[in-house]
Amino acid sequence: MHDDPLHSALFTDLYELTMAEAYDAEAMNKQAVFELFFRKLPAGRNFCVAAGIDELLTYLESLHFSEDDISYLKGRMLFSDRFLERIRKLRFTGDVYAVPEGTVVFPNEPIVQVVAPVIEAQLIETFAINQLHVQTVLASKAVRVVTAAAGRTVVDFGSRRAHGVDAALKAARASYLVGAAGTSLVLAGKQYGIPIFGTMAHSYIQAHDDEAVAFEAFARLFPETTLLVDTYDTIQGIRKAIGLVRKLGDRTRVRAVRLDSGDIGTLARQSRQLLDEAGLQHVQIFVSSELDERCIAELLAGGAPIDGFGVGTRMVVSDDAPHLDIVYKLVEYDGRGRIKLSPRKVLYPGRKQTFRQYQDGRMIGDIVGRHDEKLAGTSLLQPVMVNGRRTAAGRVDLEEARANAKREIAALPDAVRCLDHADPPYPVGVSDRLQSDLNDLRMKQERS
Amino acid sequence: MHDDPLHSALFTDLYELTMAEAYDAEAMNKQAVFELFFRKLPAGRNFCVAAGIDELLTYLESLHFSEDDISYLKGRMLFSDRFLERIRKLRFTGDVYAVPEGTVVFPNEPIVQVVAPVIEAQLIETFAINQLHVQTVLASKAVRVVTAAAGRTVVDFGSRRAHGVDAALKAARASYLVGAAGTSLVLAGKQYGIPIFGTMAHSYIQAHDDEAVAFEAFARLFPETTLLVDTYDTIQGIRKAIGLVRKLGDRTRVRAVRLDSGDIGTLARQSRQLLDEAGLQHVQIFVSSELDERCIAELLAGGAPIDGFGVGTRMVVSDDAPHLDIVYKLVEYDGRGRIKLSPRKVLYPGRKQTFRQYQDGRMIGDIVGRHDEKLAGTSLLQPVMVNGRRTAAGRVDLEEARANAKREIAALPDAVRCLDHADPPYPVGVSDRLQSDLNDLRMKQERS
Numbered sequence: 014m015h016d017d018p019l020h021s022a023l024f025t026d027l028y029e030l031t032m033a034e035a036y037d038a039e040a041m042n043k044q045a046v047f048e049l050f051f052r053k054l055p056a057g058r059n060f061c062v063a064a065g066i067d068e069l070l071t072y073l074e075s076l077h078f079s080e081d082d083i084s085y086l087k088g089r090m091l092f093s094d095r096f097l098e099r100i101r102k103l104r105f106t107g108d109v110y111a112v113p114e115g116t117v118v119f120p121n122e123p124i125v126q127v128v129a130p131v132i133e134a135q136l137i138e139t140f141a142i143n144q145l146h147v148q149t150v151l152a153s154k155a156v157r158v159v160t161a162a163a164g165r166t167v168v169d170f171g172s173r174r175a176h177g178v179d180a181a182l183k184a185a186r187a188s189y190l191v192g193a194a195g196t197s198l199v200l201a202g203k204q205y206g207i208p209i210f211g212t213m214a215h216s217y218i219q220a221h222d223d224e225a226v227a228f229e230a231f232a233r234l235f236p237e238t239t240l241l242v243d244t245y246d247t248i249q250g251i252r253k254a255i256g257l258v259r260k261l262g263d264r265t266r267v268r269a270v271r272l273d274s275g276d277i278g279t280l281a282r283q284s285r286q287l288l289d290e291a292g293l294q295h296v297q298i299f300v301s302s303e304l305d306e307r308c309i310a311e312l313l314a315g316g317a318p319i320d321g322f323g324v325g326t327r328m329v330v331s332d333d334a335p336h337l338d339i340v341y342k343l344v345e346y347d348g349r350g351r352i353k354l355s356p357r358k359v360l361y362p363g364r365k366q367t368f369r370q371y372q373d374g375r376m377i378g379d380i381v382g383r384h385d386e387k388l389a390g391t392s393l394l395q396p397v398m399v400n401g402r403r404t405a406a407g408r409v410d411l412e413e414a415r416a417n418a419k420r421e422i423a424a425l426p427d428a429v430r431c432l433d434h435a436d437p438p439y440p441v442g443v444s445d446r447l448q449s450d451l452n453d454l455r456m457k458q459e460r461s
Numbered sequence: 462m463h464d465d466p467l468h469s470a471l472f473t474d475l476y477e478l479t480m481a482e483a484y485d486a487e488a489m490n491k492q493a494v495f496e497l498f499f500r501k502l503p504a505g506r507n508f509c510v511a512a513g514i515d516e517l518l519t520y521l522e523s524l525h526f527s528e529d530d531i532s533y534l535k536g537r538m539l540f541s542d543r544f545l546e547r548i549r550k551l552r553f554t555g556d557v558y559a560v561p562e563g564t565v566v567f568p569n570e571p572i573v574q575v576v577a578p579v580i581e582a583q584l585i586e587t588f589a590i591n592q593l594h595v596q597t598v599l600a601s602k603a604v605r606v607v608t609a610a611a612g613r614t615v616v617d618f619g620s621r622r623a624h625g626v627d628a629a630l631k632a633a634r635a636s637y638l639v640g641a642a643g644t645s646l647v648l649a650g651k652q653y654g655i656p657i658f659g660t661m662a663h664s665y666i667q668a669h670d671d672e673a674v675a676f677e678a679f680a681r682l683f684p685e686t687t688l689l690v691d692t693y694d695t696i697q698g699i700r701k702a703i704g705l706v707r708k709l710g711d712r713t714r715v716r717a718v719r720l721d722s723g724d725i726g727t728l729a730r731q732s733r734q735l736l737d738e739a740g741l742q743h744v745q746i747f748v749s750s751e752l753d754e755r756c757i758a759e760l761l762a763g764g765a766p767i768d769g770f771g772v773g774t775r776m777v778v779s780d781d782a783p784h785l786d787i788v789y790k791l792v793e794y795d796g797r798g799r800i801k802l803s804p805r806k807v808l809y810p811g812r813k814q815t816f817r818q819y820q821d822g823r824m825i826g827d828i829v830g831r832h833d834e835k836l837a838g839t840s841l842l843q844p845v846m847v848n849g850r851r852t853a854a855g856r857v858d859l860e861e862a863r864a865n866a867k868r869e870i871a872a873l874p875d876a877v878r879c880l881d882h883a884d885p886p887y888p889v890g891v892s893d894r895l896q897s898d899l900n901d902l903r904m905k906q907e908r909s
Contacts, residue, residue, distance in 0.1 A: 018467050019626050023648040026620060027659030030647065035661075035679050041668065085651040091683065131668060138662075139646070142621035143629060150624075172474060173590035174784050176598075178467050179625030181591060198587070199478065200471040203533040211475030213483075214586075216791035219799040220489065220579060231483050235539065244801055245906065274806055330783040336622050336774045343664035351667040353692055358722055458693065 019179060020071065022078045022103075023085070025139045030086070033132045034096040043347035045131035046364050047138070048123040049145055050342075055334030059435040060425065062156050062418060063118045064187050065148030066111045066125065070398055070407050072140055073105040105133050109398035112367075113409060115152075115190055115418030116393060117425060119441045122367045122381055124149070124339075126394055131346060138341045146339045148183050154331035155188035156422060157432055158324050161306035163313060166321035168210045169196040170301055171329030184329035190411065191418050197323070205411055212239040212271050212299070212323070219244060225253045232257060237268040239299055242284075247275060251284045255291045269297035269320065277302060278317040285318040297321065305332070306432055352454045361447055362454050367393040376424050382444030467627060468519065470526045470551075471533070473587045478534070481580045482544040491795035493579035494812050495586070496571040497593055498790075503782030507883040508873065510604050510866060511566045512635050513596030514559045514573065518846055518855050520588050521553040553581050557846035560815075561857060563600075563638055563866030564841060565873060567889045570815045570829055572597070572787075574842055579794060586789045594787045596631050602779035603636035604870060605880055606772050609754035611761060614769035616658045617644040618749055619777030632777035638859065639866050645771070653859055660687035660719045660747070660771075667692060673701045680705060685716040687747055690732075695723055699732045703739045717745035717768065725750060726765040733766040745769065753780070754880055800902045809895055810902050815841040824872050830892030 036042055051061065078086075078100050086092055086100075107129020118124055124145060127134045159167050169188040175181035185201030195208030202209035213231055221227035224245060232238040240257070242250030251270060258267045270288075272280050277300050288296050300312075301323035309322055326332070342360050343351050350362025361381070368380045368390035382388050397407030409417075428435045484490055499509065526534075526548050534540055534548075555577020566572055572593060575582045607615050617636040623629035633649030643656030650657035661679055669675035672692060680686040688705070690698030699718060706715045718736075720728050725748050736744050748760075749771035757770055774780070790808050791799050798810025809829070816828045816838035830836050845855030857865075876883045 018465070018648075018652075021626075021648050023651055024620070024626055024629070025647055026618070026645040027647055027650075027657045028645065028661055029659075031659055031679075031683055032661055032665045035665065035682050036668075038682055039678050045664075045668065047664070082651070086647075089650075089657070135662075135664060139621050140626075143623065143626065146622055147625045147628075170474070172472070173587050174594055174787075175591065176624035176778070176783075177595045177627030177631055178469075178472055178588075178591065179627040180595075181472070183625055197474040197476065199473055199475055199534075200466075200469050202475075202537075203471055203530070209475045209537070211477075211479055213476055213480055214583075215801050216493075216495070216583060216799075217480045217483065219791045219801055220484075220493065220794040230487050231479075234483050234486055235479055326784045326786075330624070330778075332783050335624075335778040335780050335783040338774075339622075343667045346668040351664075353663050353667060 016079050016081060020075055021082070022076055023082050024143070025136060029136050029138055030092070032135055033100070034092055036132050036135070037096055037099055042130045042132050044128060045134045045343055046345035047127045047134050047341050048344050048365065049125040049141060049339060050121055050123050051337045051339045052358070053120050053338060055337060057434060058153060058334060059429045060117045060119060060153070060439060061149055061337065062152040062191055062421070063112050063116045063124045063145075063149055064114050064152040064190055065145040066114050066397065067409070067414075068144045068148065069125065069141055070109065070403055072144070073109065073137065073398060073401065074403065076103070076105045076137070078103065103133065104401060105129065105137065106401045107133055107398070108396060108400065109407070110394040111397045112393045113395065113406070113417050114414035115421060117376070117421045119379060119439055121441065122379060123365050123394060126364060128364070142339050142341050146337060147180055148187050149339065150331050150335065150337050151180075151184045151187035151329065152191050153337070154328055154334065155193060156191040157306040158188070158309065158328050159192040160422075160430060161309040161313070161432060162322055165319065167193045168321065168323050169193055169198070169329065170323035171325035172196070172198040174326040175329040181329070186411065188328065190415050191422070192415070207411075213241045215241065215244045224250065225257065228253060228257050229260070232261060232266045236265050238266060239269040239271050240267060241271045241273060243272055243274050247272060247280050248283060248287070251287050254296075255287065255293060258293055258296065259291070264295060267296060269299045271299045271301065271323070273300070273302045278312050278315050281312070281317040281319050299323065301325065303327065310432060350450055350454055352451065352458065361443065361451050363447070363450055365447065369393055371424070374424060375426060376439070377426070378440040378442065380442045380444050381447065383446050383450065386444055386446055388444060464527050464529060468523055469530070470524055471530050472591070473584060477584050477586055478540070480583055481548070482540055484580050484583070485544055485547055490578045490580050492576060493582045493791055494793035495575045495582050495789050496792050496813065497573040497589060497787060498569055498571050499785045499787045500806070501568050501786060503785060505882060506601060506782060507877045508565045508567060508601070508887060509597055509785065510600040510639055510869070511560050511564045511572045511597055512562050512600040512638055513593040514562050514845065515857070515862075516592045516596065517573065517589055518557065518851055520592070521557065521585065521846060521849065522851065524551070524553045524585070526551065551581065552849060553577065553585065554849045555581055555846070556844065556848065557855070558842040559845045560841045561843065561854070561865050562862040563869055565824070565869045567827060567887055569889065570827060571813050571842060574812065576812070590787050590789050594785060595628055596635050597787065598779050598783065598785050599632045599635035599777065600639050601785070602776055602782065603641060604639040604866075605754040606636070606757065606776050607640040608870075608878060609757040609761070609880060610770055613767065615641045616769065616771050617641055617646070617777065618771035619773035620644070620646040622774040623777040629777070634859065636776065638863050639870070640863070655859075661689045663689065663692045672698065673705065676701060676705050677708070680709060680714045684713050686714060687717040687719050688715060689719045689721060691720055691722050695720060695728050696731060696735070699735050702744075703735065703741060706741055706744065707739070712743060715744060717747045719747045719749065719771070721748070721750045726760050726763050729760070729765040729767050747771065749773065751775065758880060798898055798902055800899065800906065809891065809899050811895070811898055813895065817841055819872065822872060823874060824887070825874070826888040826890065828890045828892050829895065831894050831898065834892055834894060836892060
């Protein structure tokens with residue numbers, strides 16, 4: 014096993030390791046249950062789409078400290094040799110329950126539940142939150158963009174502005190998960206089997222002395238070319254594109270024109286008119302340029318004749334809601350429920366399950382209860398890993414997860430699916446038994 | 462050379478590869494100059510701190526397509542065998558000029574300038590922007606947090622909420638670059654030689670039946686422990702911490718208490734008073750809980766007796782400005798300046814240099830000119846790579862870059878350094894010769 018920087022055991026906050034040594038020294042390594050969830054939706058969001066579970070399972074399957082890791086830790090002069098020997102052999106041996114990727118989730122619903130000896134369960138916190146957070150944040154933004162595009166093609170063009178290499182990969186995956194057609198990022202295509210798309214850059218046009226020469230050279234080489242027409246003057250660019258299609262006389266060479274600046278709605282209408290007048294109804298209009306779900310909705314509401322959207326920066330950094338308050342909390346240790354009474358941060362004790370109710374194929378409300386309750390509705394948490402190995406439910410490929418996301422989004426109440434704030438919000442309740450477990454523990458804690 | 466996912470040649474937008482094939486087919490591989498810069502500052506920011514250059518040079522030094530990459534590309538049925546053979550041998554052979562990491566930069570000032578055969582220079586665009594973007598965005602946010610803390614300790618606690626593994630590493634590095642004391646992320650400590658810090662989590666307290674027992678077990682194991690006191694009742698937690706210090710009778714065991722919820726300012730004052738009354742003036746107060754530069758400035762303006770800040774989410778996603786409009790633009794090909802006339806996106810042609818003027822050790826204004834002009838002031842762009850190999854100026858370690866950032870920030874005009882909007886902004890002008898180069902090319906373009 015070589016050191017994979019994207020799946021390192023050292024991708025952990027220092028306190029996870031010092032707590033691990035403390036647990037070890039205290040001979041406290043009983044079974045713990047941690048739950049990963051978010052507490053509240055970002056302003057303007059009505060739901061989130063869970064993503065990142067597959068990546069977490071991949072991490073857990075290969076979790077180990079390399080000799081290099083151990084030697085770095087030894088050099089910190091903080092850990093005992095006994096503890097370093099202990100973690101040299103550490104592997105993840107626990108069970109994991111999770112909602113299927115692509116599932117719609119709401120505040121306080123466990124997305125992932127880890128049942129493992131406390132040292133293992135604690136150590137994985139940083140990576141678990143990091144990956145569930147970034148992928149859920151990005152999927153929950155991308156789903157809004159796909160919704161706004163109302164069936165038109167959406168392609169992730171954001172790799173250059175995503176926060177680092179890993180985020181760019183995860184943005185491509187997360188947007189594909191929720192219905193984007195693909196990505197411009199070749200590595201994501203290779204890694205996840207996602208379709209890859211591309212047009213041309215302004216620099217390519219600029220490097221040629223003549224825009225028309227650049228168009229022709231490119232189109233002769235690649236079928237289904239999308240010509241970038243706005244380097245100098247968009248309407249002139251469209252006219253040159255029309256001239257080229259006529260000259261080539263081949264319907265397969267030029268598939269679309271791309272507009273990347275200016276007043277996109279007006280330019281799209283003018284371009285469509287020029288193309289139609291030239292009998293080029295089959296040449297599509299693809300647009301980019303600082304798009305997000307609001308711009309797309311406005312363009313389409315204004316009747317702009319656009320066939321596809323290349324969406325970058327604002328989607329892949331989730332600019333209006335770049336973070337989600339995802340936490341990973343101990344809810345049970347050694348068979349007993351645990352709570353926390355910090356102000357404004359209430360935690361319900363014990364292992365939970367979310368029960369989702371449907372009516373006529375639409376979601377009508379969720380109840381978070383104890384994991385051993387039998388309430389009406391579909392149970393969202395499924396066992397995805399047992400004793401450190403994936404179950405069948407833990408081996409869901411991206412296409413299946415994408416189909417799940419599509420079903421989930423279709424089943425949302427219309428007011429929750431839409432871009433505007435849903436009032437009232439989607440109802441999520443707590444079961445009577447879970448509430449009484451909290452009350453009992455609180456009384457006990459206050460007496461102690 | 463194995464496939465390192467953080468430095469893959471396939472971390473590129475598809476169009477970079479199709480353009481490369483087009484250039485190759487057209488026998489167009491003359492020297493190109495690309496410049497990387499941002500066009501405008503995010504609202505509320507007065508300057509940025511350049512970061513990510515070292516990572517780009519590392520990428521360029523090892524750039525290659527693996528057999529696996531070639532075979533994936535072949536499977537796309539898009540590229541000719543001739544082209545795939547060509548890129549199998551591709552290495553980066555160009556020159557790179559850049560500002561030293563930690564340098565303060567303003568709109569339209571080149572941060573990186575790549576001089577290379579156009580195919581190589583074009584191919585690296587996606588990675589170059591991605592890394593310069595994320596690191597510059599994060600450094601430019603972190604410097605505000607460090608400024609607000611006014612000399613008190615700042616530690617990066619954000620790994621779990623940074624956008625993926627790479628962003629977490631880069632957030633740790635970027636915040637250290639601009640003056641944070643270190644990070645909680647162990648992998649960043651190993652990778653960059655950054656000091657690592659940690660306290661304890663609520664889960665550790667919760668797993669014990671008694672908070673005081675948890676405190677004692679941890680403090681006996683680790684010197685300089687920071688006790689997390691807010692799991693149940695903060696003031697009770699402080700009293701238990703005081704009891705423990707008295708019991709242990711060892712000044713080195715408990716270094717600080719940490720407040721992570723509630724009204725931090727009031728709790729810090731109450732805690733300080735209790736600690737002082739107990740004669741524990743040496744026990745510090747460390748706070749966390751959704752901090753950013755504004756909260757920190759307010760806490761300190763209100764006189765809160767705080768010694769250090771653990772800063773997470775808001776800093777590491779740069780929540781108020783999660784992106785910067787960094788671009789990478791062709792400015793010269795085959796010895797001739799290139800421009801672009803897209804609406805609202807003016808591009809000055811040709812290789813440039815930024816000349817920074819100082820008065821009494823303070824920066825007073827910058828001029829962006831032609832690279833071969835001799836203007837007054839310090840030239841910001843330095844050669845960091847020649848013929849694909851780092852120069853001495855390209856081998857600056859993180860400690861040197863951190864010292865550079867410290868000097869740069871100290872040399873800023875006070876109004877620019879502070880958290881509020883600077884009006885007028887820091888002056889950045891364009892030299893007469895550069896302006897006339899643009900005018901000449903525009904006239905030529907409009908005539909053509």
